[in-house]
Amino acid sequence: MDIKGIGIINFFNPLLLLMFFVVSICANIEMLDDIDYRYELDDGEWEMVERKGNQFMIGGQPFYVNGFNTYWLMMLAVDQSTRGKVTDVFQQASSVGLSVCRTWAFNDGQWRALQKSPSVYDEDVFKALDFVVNEARKHKIRLILSLTNNWEAYGGKAQYVKWGKAAGLNLTSDDDFFTDPTIKGYYKTHVKTVLNRVNTFTNISYKDDPTIFGWELMNEPRCLSDPSGDKLQTWIQEMAFYVKSIDLKHLLGTGVEGFYGPSTQDRIQFNPNTFAGQVGTDFIKNHQVLGIDYASAHIYPDAWLSNTISQAHIQFVRSWMQSHxxxxxxxxxxxxxxxxxxxSAKDGNYNQTYRDMFIGMVYNTMLNSTKRGGSGGGCLLWQLFPQGTEYMDDGYSIVLSKTPTTANILSLQSRRLQLFNSRCTWRCHWGCKKKSDLDLVFPLDDTM
Structure with a gap:
């Protein structure tokens, strides 16, 4: 997420749909009360998340993701006075059944840097990341670990280019990150270091740890200097091959926002605006790379669409999700x-009522795919915070203890997905008799 965004939109609040949605939540929570969130025994061995065709799998059964982002976990784990917040957020996420957390496995050259300079690491910060992985495992939460950032927060490609310039390289743009051999070598060294890291709490190497759902090459990569998408495409190809040369066990994603590019002119209509098709990404092409296991997209109508009071945002989210x-x-x-x-709650148009409706609409669209056995693998809320960390709020944070209605929505989604995760095998592919009782819990609903 880059909170600067592309623009701001004011949202229309469809109260009738909201009332229907809230009533639906109340009716379903009681029905699903006896479902255990956990898909594996507490004392059992975890298995790696795999992909078979268009579905994630664990031990021969489907695995649909209901997750969250909390990017700062490693940073707060460094200091003993704030380390407890890591445990708090995992406890709260687990209490509503969230199964996957996306967080940063990088901090390049900044305060509490993991990588202080190319190939030079702070062992205390690495131990903090070890703690994060261990705490996630304790709470039965998988991790998607992103390996660097498109944006300047936590260093990212701009810091790599700064390091290159300091070493005497002739670099003219942050986008040289994607093409310069030395800079690419810096990134590969970081990848190798993280993947081969042996956790000081568990003595398990990251590349062998099933706590890790998968790796992400970069958070929201863009290459504005090449709207054709060729530079970024070549970089994804090279780095996907490199990651897989070290770790064939874990899944790998690109981290892109999902904008359609030049290779699919017929799909550009689904982009939020013209600019989105010129940032050097190409959703279809980016995910046809050998070694990429699942597709990536983000959803920020408040930052992407024009400042218009209408229902355009609702139709955009539906069409954006469905097209992907x-x-x-x-x-x-x-x-x-x-x-x-x-x-973002920082915009006065987005009160708690609207945010709940928006989350419910995203979940509902995902469930429609899940129920059909489609390619909707899951979604991760940006972002979950425990109490006492609101000073870092970018406007998107959700503190479950302060927002019980949101907690109920997340809990209901977790319970619904757990039915799918536990009651059907991949071979069944929704052709079995178990579909009938699933229909009673949540019939297909295209109204939200």
Missing amino acids: IDDAENVLNMPVVFGEFGV
Whole structure:
């Protein structure tokens, strides 16, 4: 997420749909009360998340993601006085059944840097990341670990280029990150270091740890200097091959926002605006790379769309999600994960009522795919905070203890997905008799 965004939109609040949604939540929570969130025994061995066709799998059963982002976990784990916040957020996420957390496995050259300079690491910060992985495992939460940032927060590609310039390289743009051999070597060294890291709490190397759902090449990569998308495409190809040369066990994603590019002119209509098609990404092409296991897209209508009071945002979210789910199923034959979605509470148009409706709409669209056995692999809320960390709020944070209605929505989604995760095998592919009782819990609903 880059909170600067592309623009701001004011949202229309459809109260009738909201009332229907709230009543639906109340009716379903009681029905699902006896479902255990956990898909594996507490004392059992975890298995790696795998992909078969367009679905994630664990031990021969489907695994649909209901997750969250909390990017700062490693940073707060460094200091003993704030380390407890890491445990707090995992406890709260677990209490509503969230199964996957996306967080940073990088901090390049900044305060509490993991990588202080190319190939030079702070062992205390690495131990903090070890703690994060261990705490996630304790709470039965998988991790998507992103390996660097497109944005300047936590260093990212701009810091790599600064390091290159300091070493005497002739670099003219942050986008040289994607093409300069030395800079690419810096990134590869970081990848190798993280993947081969042996956790000081568990004595398990990261590349062998099933706590890790998968790796993400970069958070929201863009290459504005090349709207054709060729530079970024070549970089994804090279780095996907490199990651897989070290770790064939874990899944790998790109981290892109999902904008359609030049290779699919017929799909550009689904982009939020013209600029989105000129940032050097190309959703279909980016995910046809050998070694990429699942597709990535984000959802930020409040930052992407024009400042208009209308229902355009509702139709955009639906069409944006459905187009990516359809393409993942019909073209890519892989799951798609909406790795970030949210709306900012800093805009006065987005009260708690609207935010709950928006989250419910995203979940409902995902469930429609899940129920059909489609490519909707899951979505991750941006972002979950425990109490006492609101000073870092970018406007999107959700503190469950302060927002019980939101907690109920997350809990209901977790319970619904757990039915799918536990009651059908991949071979069944929704053709079994178990569909009938699933229909009673949540019939297909295209109204939200």
